[in-house]
Amino acid sequence: xxxDEVISVLLAAAQPVAGAGxxxxxxxxxxxxxxxxxxxxxxxVDDHAEDVHFRAAWGWKAVGRKAAGAALSDLAASGASxxxxxxxxxxxxxxxxxxxxxxxxxxxxxxxEAGCPLVGGNVTRGxxxxxxxxxxxxxxxxxxxxxxGAEAGAALFVSGPLGLARAGLxxxxxxxxxxxxxxxxxxxxxxxxxxxxxxxxxxxxxSCAVLDLSDGLARDLPRLARACGCAxxxxxxxxxxxxxxxxxxxxxxxxxLAWVGGEDYELLVAGPPALEGLGLTRIGQLSAxxxxxxxxxxxxxxxxxxxxxxxxSGAPTHE
Amino acid sequence: xxxDEVISVLLAAAQPVAGAGxxxxxxxxxxxxxxxxxxxxxxxVDDHAEDVHFRAAWGWKAVGRKAAGAALSDLAASGASxxxxxxxxxxxxxxxxxxxxxxxxxxxxxxxEAGCPLVGGNVTRGxxxxxxxxxxxxxxxxxxxxxxGAEAGAALFVSGPLGLARAGLxxxxxxxxxxxxxxxxxxxxxxxxxxxxxxxxxxxxxSCAVLDLSDGLARDLPRLARACGCAxxxxxxxxxxxxxxxxxxxxxxxxxLAWVGGEDYELLVAGPPALEGLGLTRIGQLSAxxxxxxxxxxxxxxxxxxxxxxxxSGAPTHE
Numbered sequence: 108x109x110x111d112e113v114i115s116v117l118l119a120a121a122q123p124v125a126g127a128g129x130x131x132x133x134x135x136x137x138x139x140x141x142x143x144x145x146x147x148x149x150x151x152v153d154d155h156a157e158d159v160h161f162r163a164a165w166g167w168k169a170v171g172r173k174a175a176g177a178a179l180s181d182l183a184a185s186g187a188s189x190x191x192x193x194x195x196x197x198x199x200x201x202x203x204x205x206x207x208x209x210x211x212x213x214x215x216x217x218x219x220e221a222g223c224p225l226v227g228g229n230v231t232r233g234x235x236x237x238x239x240x241x242x243x244x245x246x247x248x249x250x251x252x253x254x255x256g257a258e259a260g261a262a263l264f265v266s267g268p269l270g271l272a273r274a275g276l277x278x279x280x281x282x283x284x285x286x287x288x289x290x291x292x293x294x295x296x297x298x299x300x301x302x303x304x305x306x307x308x309x310x311x312x313x314s315c316a317v318l319d320l321s322d323g324l325a326r327d328l329p330r331l332a333r334a335c336g337c338a339x340x341x342x343x344x345x346x347x348x349x350x351x352x353x354x355x356x357x358x359x360x361x362x363x364l365a366w367v368g369g370e371d372y373e374l375l376v377a378g379p380p381a382l383e384g385l386g387l388t389r390i391g392q393l394s395a396x397x398x399x400x401x402x403x404x405x406x407x408x409x410x411x412x413x414x415x416x417x418x419x420s421g422a423p424t425h426e
Numbered sequence: 427x428x429x430d431e432v433i434s435v436l437l438a439a440a441q442p443v444a445g446a447g448x449x450x451x452x453x454x455x456x457x458x459x460x461x462x463x464x465x466x467x468x469x470x471v472d473d474h475a476e477d478v479h480f481r482a483a484w485g486w487k488a489v490g491r492k493a494a495g496a497a498l499s500d501l502a503a504s505g506a507s508x509x510x511x512x513x514x515x516x517x518x519x520x521x522x523x524x525x526x527x528x529x530x531x532x533x534x535x536x537x538x539e540a541g542c543p544l545v546g547g548n549v550t551r552g553x554x555x556x557x558x559x560x561x562x563x564x565x566x567x568x569x570x571x572x573x574x575g576a577e578a579g580a581a582l583f584v585s586g587p588l589g590l591a592r593a594g595l596x597x598x599x600x601x602x603x604x605x606x607x608x609x610x611x612x613x614x615x616x617x618x619x620x621x622x623x624x625x626x627x628x629x630x631x632x633s634c635a636v637l638d639l640s641d642g643l644a645r646d647l648p649r650l651a652r653a654c655g656c657a658x659x660x661x662x663x664x665x666x667x668x669x670x671x672x673x674x675x676x677x678x679x680x681x682x683l684a685w686v687g688g689e690d691y692e693l694l695v696a697g698p699p700a701l702e703g704l705g706l707t708r709i710g711q712l713s714a715x716x717x718x719x720x721x722x723x724x725x726x727x728x729x730x731x732x733x734x735x736x737x738x739s740g741a742p743t744h745e
Contacts, residue, residue, distance in 0.1 A: 130466060134653070135572050136637055137470035137504040139565070142461055147449060151456035152512045152560055154550040181455040193471040195514070195558045231473040234553050239514045241471055241560035246458070253454050318455055334453070 108204060113230050117196070120208040121215025126191055126224035138226035140191060142245060149187035149244040149251055153178035157235035165279065167206045169298040170236070171213025177321065178240035179221050179302035180372040184319035186252040186311040187244025188304070189223035194240055197233035214238070221302060250311050255334040257316035257377035259395045263339060264387035266303055267373040268347040269324055270354075270364030271296035277357040289356060293349065300372040307374070309385050315378030323369040329399040331375055338396025340403050345390045427523060432549050436515070439527040440534025445510055445543035457545035459510060461564060468506035468563040468570055472497035476554040484598065486525045488617040489555070490532025496640065497559035498540050498621035499691040503638035505571040505630040506563025507623070508542035513559055516552035533557070540621060569630050574653040576635035576696035578714045582658060583706035585622055585693040587666040588643055589673075589683025590615035592690075596676040612672060619691040626693070628704050634697030642688040648718040650694055657715025659722050664709045 108116065118133055131139035142148055155174035157163060163170075175192075182189055194214065198207070218225055223242070275297030278290050285294065303319070310317060316335050320327050324346065332339040348354070348365035357364075376382060377393050391403070427435065437452055450458035461467055474493035476482060482489075494511075501508055513533065517526070537544055542561070594616030597609050604613065622638070629636060635654050639646050643665065651658040667673070667684035676683075695701060696712050710722070 130568075131570070131572065135504070136500040137468035137506065137561075137563070137570075139504070139570050139572075140467040140469060141567075142467060148459040148461060149456035150459060150510070150512060150560075150562065151546065152514045152548050152558070154514050154516065154548050154558075156516065156550050156552055159551050185454070185456040185458070187456065191469070193469060193560060195471045195473050195560075197473065197475065197556070227470065229471050229473050229558075231475050231556075232478055233475055233556070237516070237550075237552070237556070239471070239473075239548075239558040241469075241512060241514075242456075243469065243562075244456070248460075249449075251450070251456075251458050253450065253458075 110230055113198065113207065116204060116207050117211040120211030121225050122219065123215060123225035124219045124222060128190055129224050129226055132224070133227045138191065138193070140226070142190060145248060146245040147248055147251065149182055149185040149246050151178065151181040152239060152241040153181060154237060154239045156237040163236070165298060167209035168213035171210045172217040172299050174238040174240060175214045175217035176300040176302060177370070177372060178242050179223065180300060180319045180321070182242050182244040183302040183304045183307040184252060184317055184374055185244065185246065186250060186307045187246045189221050190243040190245050191224050191226040192218055192240060192242050194225060194228035194238060196228060197231045197237040199234055199236065200232065202236065221304065247311065252307060252310055252315070252317040254316050254318045254331045256314060257335050257393055259337045259393050261377040261393045262380045262382065262389055263341065263391040263393065264376040264382055264389050265320065265346065265373050266306055266376070266387055268349065269320060269371050269373060270349050270361065270368035272300070272370040273364050273368030274349050274353055274357045277359065289353060293353060296371060300370065302372065303374050306385060310376065313378050313382060315376050315382065317374055317376050320371050320373050320375050321369055323367050324365065324375070325367045327375055329401050331377060332393060332401065333399030335377060335393055336398050337393040338400040338402060339391060340394050341391035341401060342403060345388065347388050429549055432517065432526065435523060435526050436530040439530030440544050441538065442534060442544035443538045443541060447509055448543050448545055451543070452546045457510065457512070459545070459562070461509060464567060465564040466567055466570065468501055468504040468565050470497070470500040471558060471560045472500055473556060473558045475556040482555070484617060486528035487532035490529045491536040491618050493557040493559060494533045494536035495619040495621060496689070496691060497561050498542065499619060499638045499640065501561050501563040502621040502623045502626040503571060503636050503693055504563065504565065505569060505626045506565045508540050509562040509564050510543050510545040511537055511559060511561050513544060513547035513557060515547060516550045516556040518553055518555065519551065521555065540623065566630065571626060571629055571634065571636040573635050573637045573650045575633060576654050576712055578656045578712050580696040580712045581699045581701065581708055582660065582710040582712060583695040583701055583708050584639065584665065585625055585695070585706055587668060588639060588690050588692060589668050589680065589687035590690060591619070592683050592687030593668050593672055593676045596678065608672060608675060612668065615690060619689065621691065622693050625704060629695065632697050632701060634695050634701065636693055636695050639690050639692050639694050640688055642686050643684065643694070644686045646694055648720055650696060651712060651720065652718030654696060654712055655717050656712040657719040657721060658710060659713050660710035660720060661722060664707065666707050
């Protein structure tokens with residue numbers, strides 16, 4: 108396929124939804140948008156790369172959904188509503204038309220479910236498949252959610268079970284059966300992450316600090332605490348984890364999965380105790396102390412792909 | 427280097443300029459912007475990948491400048507003023523701190539020269555270096571420049587000599603001396619492309635069609651003509667080309683360099699004859715005929731990295 112053909116196949120498969128503020132979609136040097144009047148913009152970019160964040164064997168539709176879901180999560184965690192997306196896609200020489208259709212379909216579906224129009228992008232040749240997704244969202248003036256929005260004494264919460272995506276990753280990397288019923292919650296968490304838009308919008312009414320758990324609690328909790336200038340006390344036993352039965356299938360303790368597992372895209376929130384009413388689970392609090400220090404938890408660090416000796420079994424990383 | 431260290435080294439080297447509308451820069455799940463009131467937004471993404479768009483041997487500072495310049499050109503061609511940039515950076519395992527500093531410095535300098543703040547990004551591990559640059563720009567309401575803005579009868583112009591970047595590429599790929607004085611205009615065009623912001627702003631006052639010549643006249647002229655629903659008559663002898671002396675050094679005819687050479691990032695414009703007053707060179711006109719058909723020129727096509735049998739000597743491609 109030639110470049111122009113790649114673009115037209117991809118767009119036909121993605122079936123972009125219309126957007127009220129989209130003046131010009133794909134086809135020019137730039138897209139043109141008219142952002143909602145009187146609102147601020149949240150702007151983020153997220154990469155999904157073959158053999159770092161996914162395997163070709165997982166299926167291209169799943170890869171498209173996963174890449175879009177992970178990127179959308181950054182908007183959700185900012186309290187933003189989607190305005191539009193650009194996709195910079197890298198494809199190897201042998202990538203087939205059928206695979207491109209599946210990739211475009213998965214990516215487009217996931218965007219459409221969030222009401223997010225695909226307004227442009229770029230294609231490049233490369234040794235492996237990579238999706239770089241840039242997203243714009245709208246937030247009320249001064250109303251966004253940021254990781255430094257809380258102080259010592261704030262309660263710490265997470266929005267759902269952690270470690271499921273890591274369990275799914277361990278299962279697939281070990282060659283486990285994709286259709287095993289017991290693994291479905293884990294595989295869904297890994298392959299089809301749900302951005303927490305509703306929760307993000309609800310949190311805008313509260314004074315709180317928020318980030319999405321892309322790299323795992325072990326790495327993301329110190330980041331939030333550091334941004335708030337606080338230490339964090341966490342009760343690991345309170346962190347919602349995969350069931351012991353599921354954890355046993357992948358050979359790791361539930362609490363270990365929940366502590367180091369990345370890519371769950373649940374929200375980590377620090378704020379008033381009343382936030383529990385939003386369906387959040389309380390796991391500890393911010394407290395006076397060395398900024399970023401985490402107390403009362405296992406000392407195991409999350410997986411960092413830039414560490415000198417990365418482990419092959421950890422979940423990948425996202426900023 | 428670990429991920430957080432990569433980000434801090436890069437940001438320290440890039441020295442991002444301040445931006446009036448930047449509420450939140452790097453450090454959160456998303457950046458936050460307050461766009462200029464009453465203006466529309468132009469939004470684009472451009473990729474620069476090792477061994478497709480550049481070689482490591484060219485030096486990382488030059489690579490940074492080239493990647494930023496190419497991306498900024500899409501904004502310039504849209505008649506936009508820069509608002510901000512996100513950089514999604516892919517780095518191989520062995521990439522050194524000194525190289526990262528050079529890359530960040532070149533990228534940041536080029537953005538700063540255009541008054542464009544770097545507000546965030548992402549880093550990913552990968553087999554080769556790749557820079558995916560997402561840019562936002564501001565345009566007056568309804569005032570952007572697009573490739574479908576002209577009709578049959580419009581004069582065709584280019585904003586400067588074409589084929590210089592290709593001459594520089596051929597020179598470097600053949601192992602030519604980087605310091606050879608005769609090659610400096612060609613190497614500058616290749617390694618440090620100048621986005622035509624001033625021209626883009628001036629063109630907003632006129633009814634015209636515009637795109638930036640990233641893939642070469644042979645590929646980009648049919649695109650503009652097709653978007654306008656016209657054929658194009660081009661007088662190849664009028665296209666400003668490298669000097670015969672320079673062309674001879676790289677073993678190609680000046681007109682061949684000008685016709686197929688990509689990455690010059692000059693603007694291709696279709697509009698009223700009076701545009702010549704903006705310093706443009708007239709090369710032909712749009713006319714009634716099969717949309718996208720080009721007449722009166724050599725039949726050689728531009729380089730397409732997605733063609734089945736790409737040539738190794740052509741310039742790379744950008745949307």
